[in-house]
Amino acid sequence: MPALAAIAFDADDTLWHNERFFRLTQDRLAGLLADFAPRDVLEERLLAAERRNLGHYGFGIKGFMLSMIETALDVTEDRVPSRVIREIVAAGQEMLAHPIELLPHAREAVERLAASHPVLMITKGDLMDQERKLAQSGLGELFAGVEIVSAKTAAVYAAIFARRGIAPEAVLMAGNSLKSDVLPVLEIGGWGVHVPHDLTWALEHEAPPEGHARFSCLQDLGALPALVERIEDEG
Structure with a gap:
């Protein structure tokens, strides 16, 4: 498995x-x-x-x-x-109304990983706006599921994964926010991958969990498929 x-x-x-x-x-x-x-x-x-x-x-x-x-x-x-x-x-x-501009390596990373794993998008924000951005991104068909939530907490992530029949410890979450994307998933036993962005909202700042066995920090999404492959090889 x-x-x-x-x-x-x-x-x-x-x-x-x-x-x-x-x-x-x-x-x-x-x-x-x-x-x-x-x-x-x-x-x-x-x-x-x-x-x-x-x-x-x-x-x-x-x-x-x-x-x-x-x-x-x-x-x-x-x-x-x-x-x-x-x-x-x-x-x-x-x-x-602003057009969507994908970040470097975003499409390639999602495409590569979608070929080998179920890929989810978990985002917070306004429902209509997030749906608009996903539709304009051209990535929608690659995701096995999309969750648009009002907040990202350990309890919210746990409920999402439970509803989908996925053990939290078998999920890897990648995102630019330590507070919203990484720390809550680590808290429930999953893998958290920080992909820093040059601009991050002040209310999303948190200290990285240095030394955590399931935490990684990548320069960009281009390195994510190799990290996933390494986790699979070691798992």
Whole structure:
């Protein structure tokens, strides 16, 4: 029997670019509100609003838009010009329509692994937006299953794998976020592979589990098939 019963991938900033569009929109917001707050103060207020609102709006562009509007109201003491609100809404709509750009080696890695293992995509965020991005990516037909969840915790992963009849210790999860993609899967006994992205949202930062026997860090997805092969050979 193979050591790995399934290979799972995160989506945003693992398979395709995502955070870069948030950063560009933050740049746009900083320009709109330059008369009211310096950039560092604005970024601090926005991050605080995002953290505060996660329980209300979840992850994704729509929640980000609402947090930007709240931040604009905050730093202007409710005097934000209506044109700024309109610009924030327009920026969010542009993000929701932005074309998907796959990261290097993403397609090759998914194709190679799908030929030998059931491949899953497990992502969090807004349902409609994540479905749009998956459809535009051209990768959809390669996945044996797709899970779009509101949060990625050990309990959420355990429920996903139990529902699919997969033992957690036989799953490898690859993603750019230690907090969401790696640590929860290690917690339930699986394999966690960190594939860092140049841009990672501040709320996803965690320390790597150095020395953990089932943790690996790869420069990009191009090295993932060889890692899977090595795990299978040793398993």
